[in-house]
Amino acid sequence: MNSSTTPRSPTRARSRALARWALLLASCGGPAPAEPAEPSGTLTLHLHGRVGGEALRMDGTRYPNPGGAGSFELYDARVHLSHLVLSGPAGEVVEPDSVHLVRFSASGQPFALSLEHVPPGRYDRIAVAIGVDAVANARIDHVGDLDPNGQMAWNWKTGYKFFVLEGEVHPEEGESVPLVHHVGFSESYRPLTCAVPGGVEVPRGGGAEVDLEVDLGQALREPHLIDLVGLPSVKLDPADAALIADNYADMISVRGSAGEGGSRCTVVAATSPP
């Protein structure tokens, strides 16, 4: 796993402590030694939450119920992304142990996901999966973004939630009801491929950025139009989960750079986890 939110395992913490120690030692006794040339760069993916045409807000903002009357609001939105692969003229970069828990902020700030040690050069395609693969989904000896003591764990039998929407559904009449869409199961795994309009150049020793939009409203819209008044909860029923999974497969797109239009990620294989 490669995530800024990964709790320390003893081994990882030890290596970090060593690195910190080495850095501080270098800073104590005068001029720091020249750093070795860094052959690789960093690519940061900024994931912008959206609902339809609007930026995601989780501050009481209400959005129209896609498939019926009334509205809904969101308190929490999370999605597991995994198996990130960059490809293009510079070659192919497969992120090792690639699992990221993307959690959208209430304030609308994008979620930053950094890929380290990327060989410099041009990349024009990103592969990513929504969910975790069947092997990871069947194990509980994870740390970091698959911490089995985290909220994305269901239990030992059912593995991890891939996609979580929590909030409130406000019917036109009557009391509001909780919105609880928890989608998991290996059948809900969706591998995607995304063209990067114009490509992105990762400089030697530097950083590059790509902006992705995650339209959470799409998870309720196409091809299965969801009336949240009728379906405020999606959990363990496989048919319900498949509706949302089919929809969220189309929810990610790559923003175009200047002069370029955006590009929606597309499903590679509908339901065939590796």
Added chain:
Amino acid sequence: MPRRSRSRSGAARSRLAGGALGLLGLLPGLLCCAPEPLPPPTPLPGFETPFYFGGFTVPADNPLTVEGVALGRMLFYEERLSADDTISCATCHQPARAFTDGRTLARGIHGARTPRNTMSLANLLWGPQRFFWDGRAVDLEQQAGQPIVNPDEMGSTWDEVIAKLERAPAYPASFEAAFGTREITPERVTKALASFERTMVSTGSRYDRYLRGELRLDPREQRGRELFMTHPDAKAGIRGANCIDCHSQFLTSGFAPEFDGFQNNGLDDDDQLEAGLMAVTGRSRDRGRFKAPTLRNIELTAPYMHDGRFATLEEVIDHYSDHVVSSSTLDPLIREAANTPGAPLGVTLTHDEKAALLAFLRTLTDHEFVHDPSLSDPGA
């Protein structure tokens, strides 16, 4: 399934590979810019934790050392931390009760009744790293200091505490061993207390042995475990007790990130709802949210809830089954959870399901932990 487990010997229980990390964190200061002399480099030996607890972090400026933990243990049982030398941390956090006191509400100096039930102490390295029922302390060090100067708890002042500890024969040397000089400061007192508390790791319950593959739960316990771990879905025909939405599956604590480990669990209506987390965040939507405690050793920590209103675990289970109260900030996952469509709030468990859940909760009791000599009063 387990890759390793911890030794339960007293020596091995006083743990920690993480001490080595702390030592590494200290060396830079030693070499160039230390504001004060440093503790002797004696990391705790043999500290291992189960992989199913996940990673943990020890503050870089408070590494776990043999001397620091030993000092923290002395201080934990030290009545001179209170104004009239009658109350120590262990007065409310008694080992035999899994570091609780058996009272509805904790009693402080001169019998003062506090507004809160005493929280149990176990596995504090994991779960929410905010402490107290309302999360007002951002780390264990901050938590450890507040009861000492709270007028209704230990009622002392730092000047008084430090003066008394300076006069006590054992302490100046113990502070020197732990921190490099004989100086006694509030920061050092709370650091030592926090270090000792971090060594309170409970991994000897039947549930732990089950997770390590050392035994099988009996059918009723196993059914209780399944109920504990399941959010109900009536549409899918899956029944659950919904515990896991607030209590993580292995630690059974609240969730770690930010305020995820705080919920309004349906005890009161809007008229009666206390501030809870709102007192810390100032957000009205946090009213009535309290920390989800670890359920490790829950059998030993009655009475229950932040105000101790439930005398027995049976009452607790009845609450979540049949008596959840609606309010504007009731946790959505509690509000939504129903085994019976259209039923009132609560998961409406059957008699047998309640018994199974209770049986599972009793597998969380760790008798070795509550009788661990390394956690006991060093002066006893």
